Amino acid sequence: MNINLISDTVTKPTPAMLQAMMAAEVGDDVFGEDPTVNALQSKAATLFGKEAGLFCPSGTMTNQIAIKCHTQPLDEVICDHYSHVYQYEAGGYAFNSGAAINLIAGTNGKITAGQIEVAIKPVHDWLPLSRLVVLENTANKGGGSIYTLAEMRAISKLCRKRGLRLHLDGARIFNALVETGEHPADVGALFDSVSICLSKGLGAPVGSLLLGDAAFIKMARRFRKVMGGGMRQAGYLAAAGIYALDHHVERLKEDNVRAKILGETLESLPWVESVRPVQSNIVIFDLQFPLAAASFLEKLETKGIHASPFGPQTVRFVTHLDFTQEMLERTVEVLKTF
Incomplete structure (x- = not known):
C-alpha cells in the first residue's frame, strides 16, 4: 500500500x-x-x-x-x-x-x-x-x-x-x-x-x-x-x-476527521514534542530531539508512507480525497509501532 x-x-x-x-x-x-x-x-x-x-x-x-x-x-x-x-x-x-x-x-x-x-x-x-x-x-x-x-x-x-x-x-x-x-x-x-x-x-x-x-x-x-x-x-x-x-465539497469533512485522528495519535506518542492544533486537513508536528525530520521520513518511506519535511524537526501530513480509511488505519498502526 x-x-x-x-x-x-x-x-x-x-x-x-x-x-x-x-x-x-x-x-x-x-x-x-x-x-x-x-x-x-x-x-x-x-x-x-x-x-x-x-x-x-x-x-x-x-x-x-x-x-x-x-x-x-x-x-x-x-x-x-x-x-x-x-x-x-x-x-x-x-x-x-x-x-x-x-x-x-x-x-x-x-x-x-x-x-x-x-x-x-x-x-x-x-x-x-x-x-x-x-x-x-x-x-x-x-x-x-x-x-x-x-x-x-x-x-x-x-x-x-x-x-x-x-x-x-x-x-x-x-x-x-x-x-x-x-x-x-x-x-x-x-x-x-x-x-x-x-x-x-x-x-x-x-x-x-x-x-x-x-x-x-x-x-x-x-x-x-x-x-x-x-x-x-x-x-x-x-x-x-x-x-x-x-x-466533492461535503466529503472534505472526512479529510478533516482523519487529520484529527492522526493528530490525536501523534499527541500520544513519546517521540513527538508537540502537535499544532488540528482544525482541518493539515497536521504539523515537531519531533523530540534528537530525532530529525529527514531520518523520520526515510523510515516512514520504508513502510510505504510519504510526507513532507516542514523544518529540521518538523513534519507535515495532509489528508485528502485519495487517503482512505484503510490508509488511515495503516498509518496509525505504523506510527504507534515507530
Missing part, C-alpha cells in the same frame, strides 16, 4: 470526474467562448456572492493577479509571516507588482484586526503605502488553522474604515467551511477578491478561480494574459472543477 500524505495536491480525478471532463463542451476561452469555463466562473462567483470569476491554471496565479490588480508599485501588502503569498510564491508580489511586504507574526498563520491596525504605515514619502491585506484560510503553514467569520468580519471592517483592500487566499476555504457551517457568500461579502483552489482537496487535476466584481475581473483577465495564463479549450479542465464543486 502506497500512502501519500505529502499534500492534497496529489489527488487524481475520479472516474466520474474524468467522464464529466470528456463530455465537456468547449470553445476558445481567450475569446471568452468556452461555455464550460464560463459556467464554472459563473457558478463559483454566484457561490461566493461575487459578480464574476476568472479560471486560472494555479492558485499562485490567482493570488498574484489579485495583488497586481489591488496595488501599484511602492504599495505594500500586509499578511501573516506564514502566508502562502510570502512563503511559496517566489517573491511574486515584488516581481509582478513592485510591491513591498509587511509581515505580521500572528498565531498559527492567523492575524487579527488589532495587529493589522498597528501595522498600517503612516503616509510619508519614505514609506510604502499600506494598500492590501491578504488572509489565508485555512492557513497551510499554520497547521490548517481556520479564521472564524467574526474574525474575518472584524478585519474587513477595519480595512474598509482605513481604505485598504482585502484579498482572501482561500486555497482550502472549503475545508474551513465544512467545519464552521458558514456559507461561502457570507465569507465572500467580506472581501474585495477571493481565490479558491480546485486541485487540492476538491480533487480536480488543474485550476483555481479568482472572484470579484465585474470591473476587477475585467482587469484580472488582462493580467492573466500577460502572465501566460490564457488557455484555449480549457473547458475540459473546467468541467472537473464543476464536478468537484457539485460532488
